[in-house]
Amino acid sequence: MPELPEVENVKIGLIDLGSIGQAFAKIEFLRAGLRTPFPKKAAKTLEGQSVRAIHRRAKYLLFETEEFYLLSHLGMTGSWRSDEGERLKHDHVIMHFRSGLRLVFHDPRRFGVLDIFKKSELTKNKWLKNLGAEPLEETFTGEYIFSKSRKVTASIKSFLMDQRRIVGVGNIYASEALFCAKIKPTRQAGKITRDEAGLLAGCVREILLRAIKAGGSTIRDYRNSNGDEGSFQTQFMVYDRAGEPCVRCGTKLKSKTIVGRNTFWCPQCQR
DNA sequence: CTCCGATCCTGATGGC
């Protein structure tokens, strides 16, 4: 479900719900874990700590307290919502705050992750330590893409989705950014020119920013924490549009599986 | 080391 724009909107939604300043009463776990076991012991030490800020790093949400970070990854189908009382199938975690606010983590496919660690361990944390550049930060440039890709024989599509190189770009935005940059997704990453890398960096940033503004993309079940759907899916140029005419040139859009993920492009515009 | 397929899990969808 969630790539960078969706996670960014979940973060905004959680802040809108009034999470900042809230003191933890307890964290209730409704099963043993998701992709990994829940940090039940650490959750006890979190009690009494207050949420100072909520950050996004890559596709991870970070709830910052005085001494800890609580890390949440949404996997494919994870979502946070304010608990209005009804218990849904696939609700797995409930954060109880002293004010009475409760946040519920819901995740049918259970690919999500929850972790808690000391603030001093931020750079050592197993989920965060190998992450690449944030595409919305200054360090992410055409030169960064160019230099990091020189020895890569895999496709530019898989390069874009590799979180050790660039974070936050998933299957939708990889196809959209490559269309924007007029680069065929099957191209070998190491053979992208310096000019193309520059174009691609700008496209990744532009697509992600536009998607954030649109509230993310809702294809099936994505909702931000206010229950709102995103609308960027109405602006897709290629994703999920195989067989339809290219908006730029009218050529029939193609699709095929690249490293296990369905990929969409215009065979005429993208080279 | 790099690359890619298999894998985790549930639910929606489409073909027969």
Place this chain on the structure above:
DNA sequence: TGCCATCAGGATCGGA
């Protein structure tokens, strides 16, 4: 209507 295969916004693991 029912059954089965396929696919889905992610990321890790292990074999080649």
